């Protein structure tokens with residue numbers, strides 16, 4: 001740390017990303033990246049864009065992407081915000097709506113970025129414990145006046161709320177903003193985006209990093225009331241209006257256009273997930289009922305960090321969280337069927353050698 005850094009940023013640690021080592025080829029099951037390439041439409045679109053307009057600044061309004069989202073959900077474009085990845089949008093939301101005298105609330109076991117981001121921007125937060133079985137009870141948010149951040153499905157538990165539960169959360173206090181982070185919604189879950197029509201206190205955030213195989217391109221979008229979207233645009237325009245490159249913009253719009261391709265990829269991931277879940281259960285693992293592109297699993301007869309370490313020695317990366325309540329678990333991203341067969345074989349060898 002330099003002696004010039006202001007107080008608020010001292011001790012800043014940053015979000016622990018899944019590592020991206022380059023020393024050897026790994027089977028990467030540690031960042032919930034898609035095992036599939038993006039839609040062929042993406043390649044065509046990006047190639048065309050590359051030849052066209054790199055000389056010019058990009059379209060700051062991200063019109064093409066917002067048009068696709070508007071068409072997909074049957075909503076006006078004024079309800080849609082777009083930026084370079086959903087983390088950026090979460091960061092803007094924390095800054096714009098977070099510090100109104102009441103702490104931002106989120107579950108104690110959830111996407112760690114919320115906490116990191118609150119700390120970075122000096123926004124107070126409160127962690128609401130999940131129930132014993134990792135279920136989220138919306139009653140636990142009653143009377144909490146600060147805005148609420150919840151991933152649905154939650155990460156890394158993989159558990160979902162029903163739309164009816166989300167609606168109850170929204171109705172508890174219409175003067176409180178609720179942000180639902182739908183990073184994994186496409187893995188067989190129902191989006192709450194339609195609720196943005198009745199509830200102006202709902203903001204729904206999506207990413208193209210997971211189901212659309214575009215983690216490297218950095219594209220995310222949010223849907224909410226026109227007023228809330230205006231606020232987000234004001235922040236973006238005052239900080240980094242050109243955050244999405246022309247190439248990422250072309251990639252994102254093309255990926256959204258190819259819904260059939262996304263559905264096929266997601267279908268394959270879900271099928272592999274459900275197969276692997278049964279296999280691990282047969283080995284004595286404890287698993288949550290994940291509705292995402294990963295499994296949260298507690299291995300049998302070996303500690304979670306030891307298991308992760310032994311997999312790493314075999315060229316397979318998974319995620320372990322040294323934090324209360326889930327330190328007995330690992331998070332395994334679902335790759336291709338072939339990768340997961342390899343993973344299962346390695347797991348069997350590790351268990352056999354204990």
Ligand SMILES: *Cc1c(COP(=O)(O)O)cnc(C)c1O
Pocket residue numbers: 032084085086087088111151155181183206207208209210215218219220
């Ligand atoms: C992956 C993920 C994100 C981040 O997505 P980006 O668009 O790549 O920034 C946000 N929220 C949750 C819950 C995620 O798992």
